[in-house]
Amino acid sequence: MKIKIYDDILTSLKKINVNCSDEFTVEIPNIIEHGDFSSNVALINTKIIKIKPRDLAQKIADDLSKKKDYKSIEIAGPGFLNFKLANHLYYKELKNIIAEQKDYGSSNYGQKKKVLIEFISANPTGPLNIVSARAGAYGDTLFRIMGHIGFEPFREFYVNDAGNQVDIFAESLEIRYRELHGHSIEEFPFEAYHGEYIKDLAVELNTIEGTKLFHMTEEDRLDRMKTFALAEIHRMQVASLDRFDVQFDNWMSEKKLRLEGILEEALSYLAEAGCTYEKDDAVFFSSTKFGDVKDRVLIKADGNPTYLVPDIAYHLTKYNRGFDIIIDVLGPDHHGHVSKLRAAIKALELDDSKLEVVFLQHINLLQDGEVVKMSKRAGKIVSMDDLLDEVGKDAARYFFINRKPSAHLDFDLELAKKKSSENPVFYCQYAYARINSIIKKAKKVKLSLKKFDVKNLSKLNKADELNLIKKMMDLGSVLNLCADNREPHRLAAYVHELAGMFHKYYAKYKIIDEGKADLSLARLYLISAVQNVISISLDLMGISSPKKM
RNA sequence: GCGCCAAUAGCUCAGUUGGAUAGAGCAACGGAUUUCUAAUCCGUAGGUCAGGGGUUCGAAUCCCUUUUGGCGUGCCA
Missing domain, CATH: 3.30.1360.70 (Arginyl tRNA synthetase N-terminal domain)
Known part of the structure; x- marks a missing residue:
């Protein structure tokens, strides 16, 4: 409009x-x-x-x-x-909402641009935590919104299943496995992973392999540990994400990138571009040429690549796959990293304006009014599963989506656990359920929209009614704003406002007035449209629309 | 030191890209259920948009500066 x-x-x-x-x-x-x-x-x-x-x-x-x-x-x-x-414009739009059903608000705004959204990409060394949950809710909602308005979005999870940390992870498992067999451990190494889940993994591994692993060479044993642990953690992560209604189109494995020689490819491109040099037995990337504050090490003196190399290689594949927009959703502790990556992309003569990085700001987890420090290695994690057990998918997703990505987020566990009206997701779902029960009642009194003559839409002449329609027809531009700014929180605010307008309307007017069939039907028509728009909005956020509450 | 992000009601946050009188929710107080679901609604109260300067018809929004907080600045990932 x-x-x-x-x-x-x-x-x-x-x-x-x-x-x-x-x-x-x-x-x-x-x-x-x-x-x-x-x-x-x-x-x-x-x-x-x-x-x-x-x-x-x-x-x-x-x-x-x-x-x-x-x-x-x-x-x-x-x-x-x-x-x-003029009112006739409102009525026309209202008819569209009913006619288009789930497609209402969709458009070709995105012009089929291919968008890669990489999000979560948590290390494969433990269960997903609350930070991943925020990233999951954010990335998935952005995906759904962009898909609705004509982009071609693609979801990807990058798995760091190679390198130093995975070795440490395997060693941590080895220690727990030895403990099971009575080997005494003088002191658990500081840098190892301390989480309880590693003990569970050891038990599982033991039921499969028994003492067999002790007869292997150390190298083979650690390799077996690594393969087992990575597969198990991946399985756990997928299961948690399923509960959260988050799926991926691709899981990109760092190990696979290494095996396919993409790292060497990226390194040779950088060398050809004259952007590398050797110093102190290490290979450096002269990233200062491209706006970085200092040059970065690519190959360490011990011959191993730093984490930067696979990351450059990974982004090379993102470009090679022909995406128009590349969105990286990262945690706040990674922003030092982006200048290096961006420098590399410029060095490779790729269009760095295609790459966008969204930083999700920190989550302070509050328990009894105090900030809980989260650290995987110290084993203090509130897992995504814990969160889902406590508050459920719908509330958790709404809670995360409701805030813009750049805002810090205080997550009060006690508050989130409350299943009360303090949680705004119930407010929106309740509007949907309420409409459902009104429609049910209408059927009982033999009011059916099938008999409705759209000429009677002119009965909807109250300002409150026209304002409801006006709000609904704003859906499209809200979605465009969400997509353009990568800010799905606008949709959460929108559906909350729409639900509020409906609740007020409901309190003020009687929908079903058995003496006035035409008016009742017109109002039923209106609230059916409201129900549809609420349901579309909730769907796009991955939140269910319950018929009864 | 340098860089990035933030600062709006007691609390948690919005604010449609520079628009007209800055808005919600929670918490507080007062009211509304013979009724289509009270998980709701109505009302009261709550503000120097961190401070200062600039840009213009017009600033919470853009620029500069100061203050405060978070994070980054590894041959860790």
Whole structure:
């Protein structure tokens, strides 16, 4: 609808022969007296053309008033144009909402651009924690929204299943395995993984292998430990994600990248570009040429690559796979890393404007009012499964999506555990369930929308009713904003507002009035549309729409 | 030291990309159920948008600066 008004103004500008910037906006004003939509078109052009804002506004208003689509066009303040729409436009949109069902709000806005969203990418050395849960809710919701409005999004999880940390992980398992067989351990190494789940893994491994592993060479044994542990952890992570309704289109293995020689490929490209040099027995990347603060080591003096190399190689594959937009969703402790990566991408002569990094800010986990420190190696984790056990998928997802990514998040465990009205997800779901029960009651009194004549939509003439429709038709632009800014939290706010408008409407008006069948049916039609829009919104956030609560 | 992110009601956060009188939820207080679900609604109260300066018709929003907090600045990943 904003687009329609925008186009109307453009056409009008041409007609009255005013040549000015098309960078004006059409918005829904905060204050209801300012109309349904307002535009600043006359204001932004004061410098370019020499017409007073209010005069220009008047000319546009005069022209557009000839159309039947506007109930009124007013000029306000310094020169705002305030539009009130004719009711028939609302009814037309309402019919669309009902007709399009789950497809309402979808569009080809994304122009089929291929988008790679990499998120979570947690280390394969333990169960997923609450940080991964935030990333999961965020990345998956962004995926769903972008898919709805015509992008071609792709979800990927990068598995760091090679390198130093995986060796340490295997050694940690070895220690626990030895403990099972009565080997005394003087002191558990500090850098090893301390989590209790490793003991469980050891027990599992023991039931499969028994004492067989002791007859192997140390190298073979550790290798077996590694393979077993990685597979088990992967299985655990997939299971947790399933509970959270998060799936991936691809799990990219670092080990596989290494085996396929992509690391060497990336290194040779960098060398060809003349961006590497040797010093102190190590190979350096002259990243300072590309805006980094210092040069970085690629190959350590011991001959092993640093973590940067596989990461460059991984991003090389992202580019080679032809994505138009590459989104990395990372934790806040990785931002030092991006300047290096970006430098490498420039060195490889790839278009670094395609790469976007979203940093999800820290989560402070509060328990009894105190911050709990989370660390995998110290074994103090609140796992994603714990969270799901406590608050359930719907509340957890809403909780995470409800905040913009750049905001720090205090997660109060006690509060999140409460299944009460303090949690806004119930408010939205309740609106859906309420509508459902009204429709059920309508059937009992033989009111069926099948008998509804859309001519009777004119019965919907209360401001509250038109405002509900206005809110619903804003879905498309909300989704566009969510996608463009990579900020799905806007959808959470939107559905909460829509649910609130419905609850207020419900309290004020009776939907089913058996004496007035036409009015009742018109209102049923309206709330069915509300139900549909709430359900679409919740779906896009991966939250269920319960018929009963 | 340098870099990134933040600072809005007692608390947790929005704020449609620079718009008109800064909004929700929770907490507090007062009210509404013979009724389509009270997990709801109505009302009251709560603000120097961290401080200062600048840009312009117009700033919570953009620029500069100060303060405070988080994180980064490894031949760890």
